[in-house]
Structure formats: structure tokens, C-alpha cells
Amino acid sequence: MKQVVCRTSELGPGELTRTQVGPIPVVVIRASDGTLHGLVAKCLHQGGPLDKGKLYEHMTPGLGLGEYIPQEGCEVLKCPWHGYEYDIRTGCVIADPSRRLQQIAVREEGEEIVAELVPPTPSPAAASA
Numbered sequence: 001m002k003q004v005v006c007r008t009s010e011l012g013p014g015e016l017t018r019t020q021v022g023p024i025p026v027v028v029i030r031a032s033d034g035t036l037h038g039l040v041a042k043c044l045h046q047g048g049p050l051d052k053g054k055l056y057e058h059m060t061p062g063l064g065l066g067e068y069i070p071q072e073g074c075e076v077l078k079c080p081w082h083g084y085e086y087d088i089r090t091g092c093v094i095a096d097p098s099r100r101l102q103q104i105a106v107r108e109e110g111e112e113i114v115a116e117l118v119p120p121t122p123s124p125a126a127a128s129a
């Protein structure tokens with residue numbers, strides 16, 4: 001099942017949008033490096049609307065007291081309801097990578113961005129166990 005999300009020019013780096021693929025709500029994100037990511041837009045906690053979430057670069061503690069540095073290549077989507085944070089590349093919960101949102105395949109086809117349901121992949125934590 002495939003769904004046209006929007007025109008490629010309508011989703012810039014650091015932006016997200018919502019679509020529906022069949023019965024599944026999907027958040028489509030264009031990361032700051034231009035890559036596209038699709039995740040089920042329903043939070044694992046209590047079903048919050050992730051398409052209303054905030055997108056930002058993940059920060060990790062630095063060496064100094066109160067110092068935080070950006071974790072390169074890790075952008076986070078934060079649920080607007082209670083703050084669960086997800087790695088947009090994997091769908092994994094930042095605080096517990098064994099929990100993961102289903103990823104939805106998204107890509108550019110000509111001038112359009114499309115989302116498509118494909119079989120789920122195992123979580124990185126499960127694959128390394």
C-alpha cells in the first residue's frame with residue numbers, strides 16, 4: 001500500500017508532516033541532512049500524536065558540569081504529550097532502545113514524496129542480542 005505524502009518542495013530539512021497509509025497514521029520527517037524517515041505517528045506510551053512533536057538534535061553530556069554536546073547524526077522526535085523521545089533514524093526510544101516505533105518506508109519519486117507499508121524489521125537491540 002502506497003500513499004503520496006506531498007511534493008518534495010513542501011518538506012524541507014528539519015520539517016515533518018503527517019500522512020495516513022491505510023489505517024496507519026504516519027509522521028514523515030526530513031532530517032537536517034535531507035534524508036527522509038517515516039514512523040508510525042502514535043506514541044508507544046499513551047498514543048500521543050507524534051506528528052505534533054518537536055524535532056531536534058540529540059544532546060549527550062559533555063565532560064564539563066552541565067555541558068551537553070550534540071550527538072552527530074542523531075535527531076530526535078519528542079512526543080508532545082509527556083516527552084518520550086525517539087531516534088528518527090530507527091524509531092527507537094532514546095531511553096530504552098529495545099522499544100521501537102514501526103518504521104514506514106518513505107522516498108522521493110520524481111517530484112513527490114511517497115510512503116509505503118513494508119514488513120517490519122527487527123529492532124537494533126533485538127538484532128544484537
Ligand code: FES
Pocket residue numbers: 043044045046047048079080081082083084
Ligand atoms: S503519549 Fe507520548 S509520551 Fe506519553
